[in-house]
Amino acid sequence: MSKIWNSYRYLILRRFVQIGILVLFFGANAWGWKILEGNLSSSLFLGTIPMSDPYAVLQMVIAGAVVASDLLIGVAVVTLFYFLIGGRAFCSWVCPINMVTDSANYLRRVFDIDRAQLERQPIKRSARYWVLAISLIVSAFMGIAAFEFISPISMLHRGIVFGMGFGWAAIGLIFLFDLFVLKNGWCGHICPLGGFYSLLGKFSFIRVHHLEENCTLCMKCKVVCPEKQVLHMIGKESLPVLSGECTNCARCIEVCDDDALEFSIRDLIQNKKTGE
Amino acid sequence: MAKGVGYAAVGGFLWSAYLDETKASPLILRPPAAIKEDDFLKTCIKCGLCVEACPYDTLKLAQPGDHQPLGTPFFTPRSTPCYMCEDIPCVPVCPSGALDESSVTTNGHLDINTADMGLAIVDENSCIAFWGIQCDACYRACPILDKAITIEYDKNARTGKHAFLKPVVHADACTGCGMCEHACVTEKPAIFILPREVAMGKAGSHYIKGWDKKDEARLKDAHAIHTTTKVSRQKAVDKLNGGLEGLLDE
Numbered sequence: 001m002s003k004i005w006n007s008y009r010y011l012i013l014r015r016f017v018q019i020g021i022l023v024l025f026f027g028a029n030a031w032g033w034k035i036l037e038g039n040l041s042s043s044l045f046l047g048t049i050p051m052s053d054p055y056a057v058l059q060m061v062i063a064g065a066v067v068a069s070d071l072l073i074g075v076a077v078v079t080l081f082y083f084l085i086g087g088r089a090f091c092s093w094v095c096p097i098n099m100v101t102d103s104a105n106y107l108r109r110v111f112d113i114d115r116a117q118l119e120r121q122p123i124k125r126s127a128r129y130w131v132l133a134i135s136l137i138v139s140a141f142m143g144i145a146a147f148e149f150i151s152p153i154s155m156l157h158r159g160i161v162f163g164m165g166f167g168w169a170a171i172g173l174i175f176l177f178d179l180f181v182l183k184n185g186w187c188g189h190i191c192p193l194g195g196f197y198s199l200l201g202k203f204s205f206i207r208v209h210h211l212e213e214n215c216t217l218c219m220k221c222k223v224v225c226p227e228k229q230v231l232h233m234i235g236k237e238s239l240p241v242l243s244g245e246c247t248n249c250a251r252c253i254e255v256c257d258d259d260a261l262e263f264s265i266r267d268l269i270q271n272k273k274t275g276e
Numbered sequence: 277m278a279k280g281v282g283y284a285a286v287g288g289f290l291w292s293a294y295l296d297e298t299k300a301s302p303l304i305l306r307p308p309a310a311i312k313e314d315d316f317l318k319t320c321i322k323c324g325l326c327v328e329a330c331p332y333d334t335l336k337l338a339q340p341g342d343h344q345p346l347g348t349p350f351f352t353p354r355s356t357p358c359y360m361c362e363d364i365p366c367v368p369v370c371p372s373g374a375l376d377e378s379s380v381t382t383n384g385h386l387d388i389n390t391a392d393m394g395l396a397i398v399d400e401n402s403c404i405a406f407w408g409i410q411c412d413a414c415y416r417a418c419p420i421l422d423k424a425i426t427i428e429y430d431k432n433a434r435t436g437k438h439a440f441l442k443p444v445v446h447a448d449a450c451t452g453c454g455m456c457e458h459a460c461v462t463e464k465p466a467i468f469i470l471p472r473e474v475a476m477g478k479a480g481s482h483y484i485k486g487w488d489k490k491d492e493a494r495l496k497d498a499h500a501i502h503t504t505t506k507v508s509r510q511k512a513v514d515k516l517n518g519g520l521e522g523l524l525d526e
Contacts, residue, residue, distance in 0.1 A: 029328050041347075042323035042371050050371055056321055060372075065318035068373030130280060134288045142295045144317045149298055149346050150291070154322065158337060158347055162324050165339025 010250035017093050025161045040094065040157045041148070042074055050074035055196040059145035062136055079200065087201035091187060091194050092226075092249035096156045100171055101187045104178035105226065114183060122181070125188060125229065125245070128195035135192050147192055184226045187247075194247075202244030205266045208252060212238040214260035221252035221261060240266065301343070302474055304350045305452065307335055308358065308391035309367045309380045313473070320374035322347035326366040332359050335366060351393075353454020353469050360388045360419050360453050389420060394452030394469040395476065396425070396445045403466035405442055408432045414443050414467045417459035423449040425456065443467065447476065 005012075025043070027033035037044045042052040052074030060067060082090060092098055108114050138146040148154060152174055155167035178185045187194055210233050217235045222228045230243040231252065253261045299317060307326050310316050326349050327335040334356045338344035351358060364386050367375045380391050396414075400406045418425045423446065430440040443456075445467070454469045485491040 029324065032328075037328055038323040038325050042321045042325070044325065044369075044371075052321065052323075052371065060318060060321065063318045065315070066373065067319060068371060070371035071321065071373070074371060130284050131287075134284050134291065138288055138291050138295065142292050142299070143314070144295060144299060146291060146295060148322060149295055154347060155340060158322065158324065159339065162327060162337045163339050166341035167339060170340065 007254050010254050014093050014249065015099070018096060018099060021094060022096060022157065022160050025157070029161050039154075039161050041154060042071065049077060051078050053193075054079045054200070055193050056145060056148050058196075059135060059139040059147060063139045063143050063145055065145075082197060082201050083204060085205055087204035087206060087248050088194070088197040088244060088246060089201070089206070089248045090197050091191075092247035095153060095193075096160065097153050097171075097174065097191075098187065100156070100175050101178045101184070101226075104175050105184065107179055108183060109223070113179070123185070123189045125227075127189050128191055128198070131190055132192040132195040151193070152186075153191070153193060188226055188245075198244040200244070202242075206248055207240040207242065207264060207266050208246060208248065208250070209240045209262055209264040210234060210238055211260050211262070212236065214258045216258050216260075218257070220255045220257070224251045224255050226251075234260075240264065298345050301345055302471065304344050304348075305353065305394050305454070305469060305471060307349050307351070307366050307375055308360075308364060308388060308393055308451070309375045309377060310393070311374060311376050311379075313471070316374050317345055317348065319372050320348050321372045323371065324349070325369040325371065326375060329365040329369045331361065331365065332356060334358050351454070353457040354465055355458075357454035357458040358391075358393060358451075359455070360391070360451065362386070362388060364388050364391075389449075389451065391451045391453075392472065394454070394471050395447055396450050396452065396454075396456050396467050397470055397475055398443055398445060399466045399468075400442075402462055402464070403443070404462065406440065408434065408438055408440055410441060411461060412441060412443065413459045413461050414456035417455045419453060419455060420449050420451070424451070447472075 021036065021040075024033065024036035025039055028035065028037040034047050035045070037047070040053060041056055042050070044050055050070050050073050052071050054075045057067060057071055057075045082088070086093075135147040152167075152170040155164075155170050159165065159167040174186045178187075182189060210231075212233075212235065215235045219234070221234060222231055225231055226249065227243075227245045227247060230241050230246040233239040233241075248263075250263065253263065302313075304313075306313070306316060307330075311319065322337065324337050327337055334351045335349045336342075336351065338346055338348050338350060340346065344350055364380060367377050367380060367386070370377075377386070380386055380388060382390055398406075398414075403411075405411045412427060415421065415425045415427055426444050426446065428440075428442045428444050430442060432438040432440050452469045452472070457465045457468045460467050481494075484494060
């Protein structure tokens with residue numbers, strides 16, 4: 001039992017947080033709960049603290065919207081949290097699409113699709129920054145928030161809270177794309193929100209840290225990591241994972257049998273380094 | 277890199293084309309106090325707080341398949357009209373400013389009667405009151421009864437002994453709540469709400485109601501438009517000052 005807990009503790013916590021947030025949103029709409037109202041685009045926590053999607057508001061402002069102060073406060077709250085603390089944690093701890101793409105990824109491992117597609121990756125991971133840039137340009141030219149009108153993330157969380165319609169089709173598309181076309185296709189290559197948080201979360205405090213002396217080079221962490229380029233130091237150097245593309249999902253920490261990976265605080269790491 | 281730019285250009289154009297199509301839905305009805313549709317599409321963040329605040333489940337967020345701009349709030353009066361709550365709970369909760377509280381505030385108080393969600397239009401061909409059958413369902417349903425809808429009496433020449441009781445909508449009072457459309461007894465409603473942009477024409481500022489003092493006042497500071505330009509005057513002076521050279525050349 002404790003072995004299962006040890007190797008899945010963060011995964012269980014993440015699912016608890018992801019589903020819990022959706023349940024609170026759903027309850028607010030269906031039963032009038034006042035804990036977390038709205039959806040992931042913009043919400044109200046405990047009826048007082050506003051939270052808003054900074055990427056959505058950025059698009060809106062570029063499109064020429066004059067937004068109210070509530071929204072800007074909400075943006076400040078979310079931005080500060082991920083910038084200072086969470087990093088790109090939105091993607092693995094909050095975003096409901098994460099459950100869709102994680103399950104596609106799990107099936108890829110079960111059916112060994114990874115091995116069959118080893119050499120062919122049709123899209124680069126930098127594509128998401130292109131999509132991010134295009135979304136802002138299109139927003140400016142079309143005068144509306146471009147990604148917000150096609151976002152499958154919004155379709156899913158809004159669908160769960162307010163009604164799905166044909167949104168399932170978009171979710172199914174992502175699932176099949178990730179399963180058969182490209183490993184970590186949506187979250188790791190295309191999603192501009194992920195790209196946005198990669199840039200925003202680059203300097204946050206919470207970081208995964210690698211201890212090279214414990215590493216036995218089993219590479220389980222790299223198999224399970226959805227952004228495995230961020231783990232370039234495995235077995236080479238004791239370094240923190242400093243890439244903004246790391247989602248702090250902590251799967252690498254729990255699959256490691258040798259305590260070679262752990263969470264730590266950025267500042268403490270540096271202090272230790274200068275102290276040595 | 278060049279390949280990337282190519283993909284980006286193609287993707288960007290497709291994306292823009294799609295957005296242009298979604299934007300073009302002029303028949304959508306918005307919550308009270310919604311700002312102009314163009315600005316509304318820019319400003320609404322699609323959080324659904326107005327939908328949650330609505331006690332009658334009137335408002336919905338557009339889902340894929342609704343054929344409306346995705347995620348934005350709207351209502352369909354035939355199924356659920358706006359019941360015009362006095363405290364307008366859907367408006368103050370809006371975090372983005374897409375619903376503008378000041379547009380439904382008079383003298384510091386919320387006033388739903390100043391809301392403008394659309395305008396009721398009567399199709400006289402299918403309205404049975406215009407056939408001579410007695411029906412005042414829309415008139416009775418109207419929350420601003422006798423202001424937004426009045427009944428006009430007319431003689432029924434066909435029978436010679438009955439009256440027409442025709443509903444007439446007054447655009448200055450109608451809020452577009454849709455309770456008339458909801459109440460209408462015909463199979464497909466003979467009175468229905470359209471956004472004002474769609475429902476109304478525009479006479480243009482050069483038509484003035486001479487019998488209306490307020491409208492006539494627009495003429496008070498009116499003046500003729502002078503079209504002389506400095507260039508033409510200067511040219512004439514230069515010509516006269518130019519002497520007689522050239523005149524006798526031929």
